[in-house]
Amino acid sequence: MNKTHIDMWDECLSIIKDNISPEQYDAWFKPITSVSYKDHVLRLMVPTRFFAEQLEERYMKILAATLFRIYGRDVQLYYDFFQIGSDPDTLITQQASKESPAVKPGNRNPFQNNIVSDFDSQLNPKYTFENYCGSNCNKIARSISEAIATDSHCKTFNPLFLFGNTGVGKTHLIQAIGIRIKERNPNARVLYVPARLLESQYVAAVAAKPSRINEFINFYQSIEVLIIDDIQDLMHKPGTQNAFFHIFNHLHQNQRQIILSSDCAPADLKEMPERLLSRFKWGMTCQLEAPDYELRRSVLEQRAAQDGLKIPTEVLDYIAANITSSIRELEGVVVSLLAYATVLNREITIDLAQSVLANAVKVQKKSINFDMIAQRVSEFYGIELDQIFSKSRKREISDARQMVMFMAKRHAKMPITAIGTCLSRKHATVHHACHSIEERIPIDSALREDVEKIDALIRN
Ligand SMILES: Nc1ncnc2c1ncn2[C@@H]1O[C@H](COP(=O)(O)OP(=O)(O)OP(=O)(O)O)[C@@H](O)[C@H]1O
Numbered sequence: 086m087n088k089t090h091i092d093m094w095d096e097c098l099s100i101i102k103d104n105i106s107p108e109q110y111d112a113w114f115k116p117i118t119s120v121s122y123k124d125h126v127l128r129l130m131v132p133t134r135f136f137a138e139q140l141e142e143r144y145m146k147i148l149a150a151t152l153f154r155i156y157g158r159d160v161q162l163y164y165d166f167f168q169i170g171s172d173p174d175t176l177i178t179q180q181a182s183k184e185s186p187a188v189k190p191g192n193r194n195p196f197q198n199n200i201v202s203d204f205d206s207q208l209n210p211k212y213t214f215e216n217y218c219g220s221n222c223n224k225i226a227r228s229i230s231e232a233i234a235t236d237s238h239c240k241t242f243n244p245l246f247l248f249g250n251t252g253v254g255k256t257h258l259i260q261a262i263g264i265r266i267k268e269r270n271p272n273a274r275v276l277y278v279p280a281r282l283l284e285s286q287y288v289a290a291v292a293a294k295p296s297r298i299n300e301f302i303n304f305y306q307s308i309e310v311l312i313i314d315d316i317q318d319l320m321h322k323p324g325t326q327n328a329f330f331h332i333f334n335h336l337h338q339n340q341r342q343i344i345l346s347s348d349c350a351p352a353d354l355k356e357m358p359e360r361l362l363s364r365f366k367w368g369m370t371c372q373l374e375a376p377d378y379e380l381r382r383s384v385l386e387q388r389a390a391q392d393g394l395k396i397p398t399e400v401l402d403y404i405a406a407n408i409t410s411s412i413r414e415l416e417g418v419v420v421s422l423l424a425y426a427t428v429l430n431r432e433i434t435i436d437l438a439q440s441v442l443a444n445a446v447k448v449q450k451k452s453i454n455f456d457m458i459a460q461r462v463s464e465f466y467g468i469e470l471d472q473i474f475s476k477s478r479k480r481e482i483s484d485a486r487q488m489v490m491f492m493a494k495r496h497a498k499m500p501i502t503a504i505g506t507c508l509s510r511k512h513a514t515v516h517h518a519c520h521s522i523e524e525r526i527p528i529d530s531a532l533r534e535d536v537e538k539i540d541a542l543i544r545n
Contacts, residue, residue, distance in 0.1 A: 090127070094119030097151045104147055112421040112441075113140055125159040127152065132423055135392045137164040138211075139420045206267060207277045212260035218387055220380035223254065226373045230258050233342060234265035242369040244333075244343035248350050249373030252411025255346040258373065259312050262344060266310055275310040280318040287325040298328070305332040312344040316365075320356040333364055343368075376412055378499055381405040384412050388419045394426065400438045402506040406499050407442055407454040418442060453496045453543055455507050461542045462489045465535070474508060487518035488539065494519050496543050 088096075102110050116136070120128040131137045140148070152160050214234070219227055226247060233242050245262075247255050263275045290301035305311065311332075319326055336343055347354065350372070351365045376384070382405040389396045396404075396419075408414050421441045426433050442456075463470045466485040473486050486508065493504045505515045526533050 090119050090122035093122060093155050094127075094129075097155050100151045100154070101144075101147055105144075112424050113144060116424045120165055122156065125156070126161050126163060127156060128163045128165055130165045133392050134164075135388070136420055136423060139416060143417075206263060206275045208260050208263045208267065208275070210264065212257045213264050214261045216387070217254070217257055217261055218380055218383040220377055220383065222374045222377040222380055223258075226258060226371050229369055229371055230262050231265070233344070234262045234269075240340065240368075243337065243340070244345055244365060244368040246345050246347065246351060246365045246368065246370040247373060248347045248370070250375060250411065251348060252413030253373045253375060254412055255373055256314050259314065259344050259346050263310060263312050273310060274308050275312070276305075276308045277312040277314065279314045280316050283313065283329070284319065284322050284325045287322075287328055291324065302328055302331055306335040308336065308341065310342045310344070311336060314346050316345045316347045317349060317354060320354060323358075326358060326361060330358075330361060330364075333361070337364070337367070375410055376415075378405055378497070378503065381408065381412070381415055382503075384415055385419065388416055392419065392423055394419070394423055394433070396422065396433050399506045400433055400435055402503045403435055403438050403455075404442065406493070406497060406503050406507055407456050409454045409497065455493050455497055455499065455504070458492045458496060458543060459489045459507075462492060462539060465539050465542060487522060488535070490515045490518040491522040491536075492539060492543060496540075 098114055101114055105113075116132050117140075118130045120130050122128070131140065148162075152162060214227075214231065217223075217227065229242055229245065230247075233245055245259075247259060249255055260277055263277055266273050266275050287298075287301060290297040305328075319329065333343060345365060351357075351362050351370060354362060354365075357365075382401060385396070385401050385405055388394075389401070404415065404418055408418055418438075418441055422433055422438065425431050425437055425441065431437055459473050460470060462485055463473050466481065466488075468482060468485050472482045473489055475482070477483070490504050490508065490510075493499045493507070494501070499507075501512050501515045501519070504510075505512050508515070522532070522536070526536060
């Protein structure tokens with residue numbers, strides 16, 4: 086008996102289910118339904134376009150591998166989704182106009198493209214400066230990037246070496262430079278390439294018979310703005326490092342812009358040869374710091390608006406206060422909320438956000454956020470966590486609550502209003518609590534000792 090498209094999709098789901106956590110499965114695969122499969126074209130219904138993008142970013146490998154296994158290698162995937170209107174009653178008024186083929190036959194290969202003289206910059210059109218939210222923590226990196234985008238022959242910032250932890254926005258920013266340069270000069274040979282792809286192209290060029298290594302180097306030496314992501318992936322790759330050394334020298338001598346991103350500073354790229362490291366430091370080295378509260382809040386608002394998702398202010402405050410280390414995690418939370426809201430038809434409340442965050446926060450054990458601070462303070466004073474959030478005015482409870490406010494300002498750098506939202510207290514109350522602890526620390530040794538101990542609990 087022939088299998089229906091639903092049977093086939095169910096088979097995919099059971100493979101995927103065995104390979105990811107139940108939380109991931111519930112958030113990302115349960116909301117998907119198979120619409121049809123005909124002439125190698127599989128159509129899946131997903132909640133929104135943003136959901137599809139996030140799904141691809143996170144699960145492209147497992148999704149592609151599973152689809153190839155069940156439907157064969159010719160499968161093409163299209164998404165269907167509805168545009169959510171601003172009024173929930175008018176939901177599902179318009180079928181998504183754009184279907185995006187998802188499973189691409191392997192990575193696009195710019196080096197191959199060039200041979201066919203069809204030059205593709207490999208830039209993701211959504212990574213623009215316009216979509217890049219700003220705050221104090223990324224001000225310098227953003228200004229330098231905009232300066233390069235305006236004057237791509239600028240010697241001072243060549244190369245630009247941008248580093249920072251995972252998910253803080255490096256790829257977005259370096260691609261924004263490329264996009265802006267292309268907007269100003271559509272013919273510019275701008276190329277974005279992840280270091281890992283550079284490495285695999287190099288290996289393929291060396292292995293080809295006859296060798297295509299000269300072609301590889303010539304291609305890269307013809308680029309005007311070369312953007313290499315995750316340069317740390319070239320560690321332990323002496324062959325590619327050597328080829329890149331020649332490419333770098335040629336481009337730099339000819340005043341072509343080189344932009345590099347890395348997950349650590351040049352000094353920490355221990356396995357990279359000195360001759361490359363010293364070149365990385367010739368221009369501008371700049372760190373993209375962990376997102377501060379203001380940035381996290383703006384990205385949340387932006388993502389919610391893009392998805393037509395109404396998230397109440399207190400929920401935005403709550404998420405921004407608790408997901409602190411990466412923008413990618415924040416985006417994940419918005420998508421999970423969206424999945425719950427759409428699929429389970431649930432309103433987005435603090436309770437829902439708390440249960441979505443429970444999983445996300447488990448993953449980022451080390452990050453300091455409001456819930457973690459409240460937990461540490463309540464443990465320190467031996468008070469139930471619920472009491473901290475209660476209306477109780479008992480002395481020991483209100484003291485502990487004041488300490489939570491103070492610590493949230495001190496460690497999570499949360500604004501007074503956001504702390505107030507998390508504890509359902511007024512701005513003036515939080516302001517007074519923080520101020521009074523600050524004033525008493527120098528003169529109250531017992532309090533000072535408590536603060537030091539709680540500081541240590543939070544940091545470790
Ligand atoms: N300032 C920002 N404004 C809007 N979106 C942002 C910002 N920073 C990051 N993002 C978004 O967060 C997601 C992760 O960012 P990105 O991939 O650039 O991080 P990354 O630092 O390169 O991470 P990795 O090192 O893991 O590759 C992307 O979807 C990006 O668009």
